Each structure stands twice: as structure tokens, then as C-alpha cells.
Amino acid sequence: MPEAKGKFYLTTAIDYPNSRPHIGTAFEKIGADVQARYRRQQGWDVHFLMGNDENTVKIVERARELELPPQQYVDDMARQFQEVWRALEITNDDFIQTSEPRHHAGCQQFIQRVYDAGDIYKKNYEALYCEGCEEFKTASQTNDAGRCPNHPNRDLKHVEEENYFFRLSAYGERLLALYREQPDFIQPDSRRNEIVSLVESGLEDVSISRRNFTWGIDVPWDHEHKIYVWFDALLNYITGIGYGSDAAMFNRYWPADVHFIGKDITRFHCALWPAMLMSAGVELPRRVFAHGFVYLKDKDTAEAQKISKTLGNVIEPMEIVDKFSSDAFRYYFMRECPFGGDGEFSFPRFATSYNADLANNLGNLFSRTTSMVLRYFDGTLAGSSAIVPDEIVDDQALAAIVASVSRDVEACRYSAALETVWRQLLDPANQYIEQQKPWQLANEKKPEYDIEACRRVLTNLAEAVRVAAVLIWPFMPSSAATMYAGFNYPVPLGEASYATIVPRPPMSDDLRVTAPLGESGKIEPLFPKIDAKD
């Protein structure tokens, strides 16, 4: 049994349900899921929260277009989002919608505490409104003539509204102290640098309420106002684990061990959010990890382009999952796109990576191993329980691999973790087969004939399959399960933490192939090769 390691609470950003999730949104969830699965596998008490951000004006507009009540609209979108997350085998423990009562209650309680602390005050919010874009513009978004670049022939409308403001400006020094004392609070470092320089340049107070909204959360002491976007949205991280509704749950999991977010919203999570928590007297999260974006590589121009509806290049995650598999999708993004930086997606690249790493290397290793055990030993390696399978990687090397993969996963260097498994374990396993030539050891007509040696070689290979399955489980749970079910390994996969890799668990029975056989009497390919052309 995995040893208990304490709690681990992680979150992803909540999404605007204006449109369906695309592969960029999925990237974040997969990265978080790998972390969640890894932590659970090692015995942590994990809570993994995801959700949707529903208290925005655009939701009301969109619902009106569809002639639906807002609640019905957001509920349906929440269902659609979760359908995608299920298909990608994301294992979030909860899914919060910010229209839920638990969020409203916690939100109001929190803002009241900030108000009582004296950090909220009323003043006029002045802004420039572009009637063409139907949105507010900041000074930096206007052109030299002080007009909207998209509508240069119209004057911007100067609007004034009485709003509540949060005294963010008072927290600059405390935030800088936080970044100093907790250098990994913001990851990766380049994002940290940006935030430090932003905070050093001075923070302004932020408006946190709007009047005349019909949808959203009331400011508790002034029902003419609704709580405005970020102040509301960020709070999902605590209301989702019971702040204001379930103290036991909240105390069990808060503070968050890591918030996974997109690099574009680093500011809100690394400056506004901790300041809010300081004001309300709530403990701060331990780490914020800002991942990069996924760009699409254009087939013709080879340019990396941003994913957007207007460009018409949105790829639905389901498209790839249905065509290939959830694991193939997860592998591509975790191996080819460094989590902290930007990545690229294109079908040719996907096919190359899939065929080389998954079909030819991992999948084929599994096929040739099981097939030889079936062919030469009728599926049972009699006497294998007495064999110590340490010829591909010995215990010391194995311990080093496990330590390296663990370190990389914990630091969200997913790409590096997978590379280690391929280079340090799978490559040596394939090389080992060529060196040992088990097909000759099993052939009575060959001078090399040595059935005991062959048995030992295949036992070693079955061991490599076991180790690989346990290591890659957080990344590719289905494939890992299929591989692990290939033999009668002693520890059930559900209990196979990294700690069960070395020292090797004792075998009470001899190894035998337990994988289901296909029509041909052979094992079905784990990853059937795919055609490179789209």
C-alpha cells in the first residue's frame, strides 16, 4: 500500500463557457491531471478542482441569443465541458460552477471580510467605452488620436460609474516580500520576473463591482452592486473546497499546493489573488504554475498561429480523441510541448511523434515481448519467479530513473520525465532484445539454443514492461493499464506506486501472459500505426 503522504490540493483555471473547449484549454487540464494522478499514485490525499466561470455579462448575452435562461445555458455548457474532460480521462474530483449557491455564499462571506478589514471603498470608476466594440478600452488600447484602433472615426465615450474598489495598491510591499521569501511561488521563472517588475512598478486599486447587472453575485452590504469578474472568479479556489459552506473540507485541503493557469492570467493569480487572501486573513497558496500556449502550425506557411474562432482553426479535442485515442492526445502534448513554455500542434507532427514513440517503440516492445512468451513458452514462464530480472537496468539504475522521473513530474517538467522513460528504459529494452536474440535461444536447430537463457531474457522484458507501465500511468492511464494487464504482476496497478518499482515486489507465481488475445491469436497492437497524411 502506498504510504500516506499528506494532502495535495490542485486547481485549474475556470473556463468561460462562451464556446466549447479547444486543444489549448485541454493542454492545461492534461498537465494538471498528470500531476493529480501522479500524486494519488504515490499516496497523497489529492483533491483536484476544475470548473466554469459563469458570472459574466457575455453569458447573459449568449443565453439571450439562444433564448435560454442563463442558468440553463451555463448548466448545459458545464455538461459539455465535462464530457470533453471525461473523454480525456481527466480525474478532477469536483467541478465548480460559479453560479452555484456554495460559491455565492463563500464569495459573499469573503468579500465581507475584506470590507471589514477596510480594504474596500467606493469611488467613481472612469473609463472609455467604445460603442463600436461594445467594450471598455484602457488608455493603452487607444491610438494616437485617443480613439479606438478598430473604430478610428468615432470618439470614445467617457463613462463614469460609482464602483467598489479593492485597495490592491496597499499590498505591493507584502507581495514583493512573498516573491522573495517564496521564490517558487510563481513558476516558471520568466513569469515570476514579469510579475515582480509589474509589482515593483506600482499597483493600482481595482474595481470589483458593477451596477445594474442582473446576473452574478450581490455585494452583501449593497444589493445594487454585483461582484465583478476577477474578484468573484478567483474565489472558486476556496469556495470549491467549502469556504463558507464546509469548514472541515476547507481545513483539510487549503492552502492549494498548486494553481495551474494560462500565462495570460498570471497577474491576477500572482498579485491580485494573494493580496485578496492577505486582506481576508486566509493562508496563501503554495505555488502558481503558468503554462504556455499551444499554437497551430500552418500546413502551408509553417507559421505558428494562435488558436481562435475568427481564424477558423479551432481543433476540438474530441476530434483527436475519436480518431486516435485519449492517451495519444495526452502523450503528444505532454512530450512535445514543454509545459512552462509554448508548444505547437500539427497533424504531421502528431503522426510522427505517435508512430515513432508510441507505435514503434513502446507499443512494439509490448507486442514482441508478449508474443515471444506466447510463442516460445505457451504463455507461461515457468520458474520465472526465481529469476531476478535486473539485466536491462539494475536496481541502482532503476532507482535513479524513478528518482529522475519523480523530480521532473513534481516540477511539471513533463516532457523531460517522458524523455527519461524512453531513453533510459525503453531504448535499453529494445537494444537488449537485439543483443540477446531470444528467437535464436529458443530455436533448437541453432547452436545458440538455450531455453533457460531465453526464459531469463523474456522475464527481464516482462519486468521492463511492468516498470514502464507504472511510470507512464499518470500520463497514459489506459495504455499503462493494458500493458500492466499483459502479465500477472503481483501488485494490482491501482496500488502500484513508484515505490513499488524498486525494490521489486516478490513474485509468488511464475509470470504468464494474461492479456486478451485478438482474432489472430496475437495481442492487439497498443498503438496501431497511423497514416501521416492528416
Add this chain to the structure above:
RNA sequence: GGGCCCGUAGCUCAGUCGGUUAGAGCAGGGGACUCAUAAUCCCUUGGUCGGGGGUUCGAGUCCCUCCGGGCCUACCA
């Protein structure tokens, strides 16, 4: 304007506190093998580490500068 990041083999990228002949995968070339998903294994072609200057016994790795690309600059994933 201010700030951050990047520019390493055809492609995608590793290169820790500066240290010996700069690495990997894929692609290309040659060979071997047949258990396996025409898979695998071995050998091999290929780089003035964007340009220039500097610090140093020694720089892809630090400093300056120039060129090229991306991003942030406040309430817009």
C-alpha cells in the same frame, strides 16, 4: 518608451555552479536481423552554438552591442 523570453545539426529540442573532441529524437545514407505494429538493432552524413566585441587559463553557458522572432505593459482565456 519600460520589462520578460528566445534564436544550438534539414525539423523539434536538451545543454545544470562557465571546463576536456557540442548532445538526443525525427528525417537522410549504409549495414544487420526476423520475436514484433515493413517494427527493431548497429554504423554514418550533418552544426563558424544569430553577428560583432569583451571578461577569463578556458564561454553555447557571464558582460556589452547589433540583427531577427515572440510576449507582457493593469481589470480582454
